[in-house]
Amino acid sequence: LGKNKAKIFMQEDIDIRFADVAGVDEAREELVEVVDFLKEPEKYTRLGGKIPRGTLLVGPPGTGKTMLSKAVAGESGVPFFSMSGSEFVEMFVGLGAARVRDLFEQAKKKAPCIIFIDELDALGKARGLGMAGGHDEREQTLNQLLVEMDGFDPNIGVILLAATNRPEILDPALLRPGRFDRNILVDRPDKAGREAILKIHLKNIKADPKIDVTVLAGMTPGMVGADLANLINEAALLAVRRNKSEVGMSELAEAVERVVAGLEKKNRLINPKERRIVAYHEMGHAIVAASLPGTDPVQKISIIPRGIAALGYTMQTPTEDRFLMSKTELLNRIATLLGGRAAEDIVFEDISTGAHNDLARATDIARSMVKEYGMSSTVGQVYFAREKNNQFLNFPQQGAAEYSQATAKLIDEEVKAIISRQYENAQEILKQAQHILERGAELLLENEKIEGEELQKLMR
Numbered sequence: 001l002g003k004n005k006a007k008i009f010m011q012e013d014i015d016i017r018f019a020d021v022a023g024v025d026e027a028r029e030e031l032v033e034v035v036d037f038l039k040e041p042e043k044y045t046r047l048g049g050k051i052p053r054g055t056l057l058v059g060p061p062g063t064g065k066t067m068l069s070k071a072v073a074g075e076s077g078v079p080f081f082s083m084s085g086s087e088f089v090e091m092f093v094g095l096g097a098a099r100v101r102d103l104f105e106q107a108k109k110k111a112p113c114i115i116f117i118d119e120l121d122a123l124g125k126a127r128g129l130g131m132a133g134g135h136d137e138r139e140q141t142l143n144q145l146l147v148e149m150d151g152f153d154p155n156i157g158v159i160l161l162a163a164t165n166r167p168e169i170l171d172p173a174l175l176r177p178g179r180f181d182r183n184i185l186v187d188r189p190d191k192a193g194r195e196a197i198l199k200i201h202l203k204n205i206k207a208d209p210k211i212d213v214t215v216l217a218g219m220t221p222g223m224v225g226a227d228l229a230n231l232i233n234e235a236a237l238l239a240v241r242r243n244k245s246e247v248g249m250s251e252l253a254e255a256v257e258r259v260v261a262g263l264e265k266k267n268r269l270i271n272p273k274e275r276r277i278v279a280y281h282e283m284g285h286a287i288v289a290a291s292l293p294g295t296d297p298v299q300k301i302s303i304i305p306r307g308i309a310a311l312g313y314t315m316q317t318p319t320e321d322r323f324l325m326s327k328t329e330l331l332n333r334i335a336t337l338l339g340g341r342a343a344e345d346i347v348f349e350d351i352s353t354g355a356h357n358d359l360a361r362a363t364d365i366a367r368s369m370v371k372e373y374g375m376s377s378t379v380g381q382v383y384f385a386r387e388k389n390n391q392f393l394n395f396p397q398q399g400a401a402e403y404s405q406a407t408a409k410l411i412d413e414e415v416k417a418i419i420s421r422q423y424e425n426a427q428e429i430l431k432q433a434q435h436i437l438e439r440g441a442e443l444l445l446e447n448e449k450i451e452g453e454e455l456q457k458l459m460r
């Protein structure tokens, strides 16, 4: 019973290669390095370099995480121990832990090799959550995994690879240095990525060579690899039903509609109206950031839903590591965060829930300015943040605040004043630049992303 149930694959068994996985180039490049290490460990260890013990693939379902891991196995030519997180956790207490031990035992004997744990979240959920006592078995299994990870020397050539859709529920202990300390984001593909994926899957069916894959990619915003594979399959079935000798654009277009309808039902696609809102929202952030001095340059704007929660994102890279921030910089940062909502307000004369994370972050900064950094002249150069310490006691502590109610009121008012001043500021900037906002949003809707340089050109 204590034997692990991992399936062991040898290279001959795996016919997936990196060339079969498209649209996730960054993730692929990082994994190529892992394969390279397995092939030529001396190259890395000779200079004293250490290989990361654990690599975690993170991304939404269907983006190709499992496929990428198999490609690692297919390319590296070493044994591949594959197991799903849920397979460790069983009815009997202690069994999962025994299996983990056995798995590492066997892997060490077969080194160099890869251990792959799919759906790591099933096993690695944070301890101490949920009902008290009910998760003994899972906790023991997780503890054993942590022990094993700490105990092995990666230089013997055992590489641990895992995948998850839900990194946010993982036990933080798993992510500490020396464990899964390398995260690879396997993100939703952009338009070019979808085109590449579609091409791969079109090869598997008999398709009309005149099909315009670029157009097809443009029709499938938000879809991941699995959706696209499904789409091609649907089209093939439709063609059969219509007694056609090959799959044409009309079947593909109809398949798109079906897949979209299915995904919309599952709430996994954003509809065109929402897409427009997201485009203006993200442009709002970007234009405010680009207009204010001392903000980090915008590197990329995208309306491809990223990760689990965000509908779009505007990426800013800091030009240097910062330890001190001036008041002006903090205010500019707040204005940038509010730029998304300000744009929605101007363009649609309505606002959406899409800004709640922005608001939370802006409010955090404003509150810190008032309570911690003494940056409000009304409240003064005083530090008021002490009651924060007791974050684990979730009942209100009587008398814990070290300031009067009058001060509390003053703080609240000042935070609100900072936020509304910066909101006005953001709106002012965006009204001046409304033609850029319109043009940028159009570009975003068309291409799904705008690179930093393109934005600068637009701004000029």
Ligand code: ADP
Binding pocket: 020, 021, 022, 023, 024, 060, 061, 062, 063, 064, 065, 066, 067, 068, 163, 197, 200, 224, 225, 226, 227, 229
């Ligand atoms: P995940 O593990 O991220 O949920 P999978 O790797 O299981 O996703 O992908 C499911 C299927 O979707 C794959 O077998 C493949 O047919 C298709 N697929 C997903 N991503 C890609 C991709 N990037 N390139 C080509 N096909 C993909």
Ligand code: MG
Binding pocket: 065, 066, 067, 118, 119, 163
């Ligand atoms: Mg998977």
Ligand code: ZN
Binding pocket: 281, 285, 340, 341, 354, 355, 358
């Ligand atoms: Zn936003």
